[in-house]
Amino acid sequence: MRRSSRRCGPHNRRQAIFGAASMALAAAAPRSAEARAVAEPPRAEDEKFMRLAIAEAAQADFPFGAVIAIGGEVAAKGRNLGKTTHDPTAHGEMIAIRNLVMIGRSAEFPKATIYTSGEPCPMCMGAIIWCGMKRVVFAASIDELSTRIGQIRLTSRAVAEATPFETVAITGGVLSQESLSLFR
Numbered sequence: 331m332r333r334s335s336r337r338c339g340p341h342n343r344r345q346a347i348f349g350a351a352s353m354a355l356a357a358a359a360p361r362s363a364e365a366r367a368v369a370e371p372p373r374a375e376d377e378k379f380m381r382l383a384i385a386e387a388a389q390a391d392f393p394f395g396a397v398i399a400i401g402g403e404v405a406a407k408g409r410n411l412g413k414t415t416h417d418p419t420a421h422g423e424m425i426a427i428r429n430l431v432m433i434g435r436s437a438e439f440p441k442a443t444i445y446t447s448g449e450p451c452p453m454c455m456g457a458i459i460w461c462g463m464k465r466v467v468f469a470a471s472i473d474e475l476s477t478r479i480g481q482i483r484l485t486s487r488a489v490a491e492a493t494p495f496e497t498v499a500i501t502g503g504v505l506s507q508e509s510l511s512l513f514r
Contacts, residue, residue, distance in 0.1 A: 366490070367499075369487075371501065372501050372503075383396050384469065386408065387409060387447040392412060393512035394446070395407070395422045395447045396423045396446040398442050399445065405433075405442065407429065408422045423446050423454035430442070439463050440462045442463050442464075444458055446466070446469070448468060448469065448470045449471045449475065451484075452489050466501070468486070468501070470506045471503065472485050
């Protein structure tokens with residue numbers, strides 16, 4: 331079978347032109363159609379719930395804990411159980427999300443705020459977004475955590491800004507030093 335050495339035949343040229351035109355149209359699309367991460371200052375209740383998330387982290391296989399609050403009350407908790415369960419996805423946020431689902435309250439995700447002792451990794455932030463949670467509060471940032479442990483250096487803000495269908499409020503640094511003290 332003979333293969334053509336021409337890489338840019340008429341069919342390929344049409345594809346290239348169509349692709350370039352599509353990219354130009356996408357770049358010109360209104361920015362309001364894109365999601366964004368909104369930096370939000372701490373609220374009065376944030377320290378209370380963050381202390382609970384840090385308490386969960388203190389009991390975890392690896393010091394990460396999370397609390398999901400709805401209407402000013404704790405709806406679910408989670409702590410890293412990766413070693414105990416041999417499950418690399420058993421991060422504090424994922425366990426808290428699973429626990430909220432197990433008690434039948436997943437319809438309330440859009441009203442929930444998740445508090446986590448460390449800035450959510452890309453997997454956890456993706457799950458938070460897919461659940462429809464509108465607010466994330468974390469203690470230690472990815473940059474702070476990376477001085478103590480290995481981290482995928484992709485912030486929750488970067489994940490949120492890459493999401494074309496959701497806007498997420500992000501508050502960072504709440505009780506950061508208390509969280510970092512768990513990493514000895």
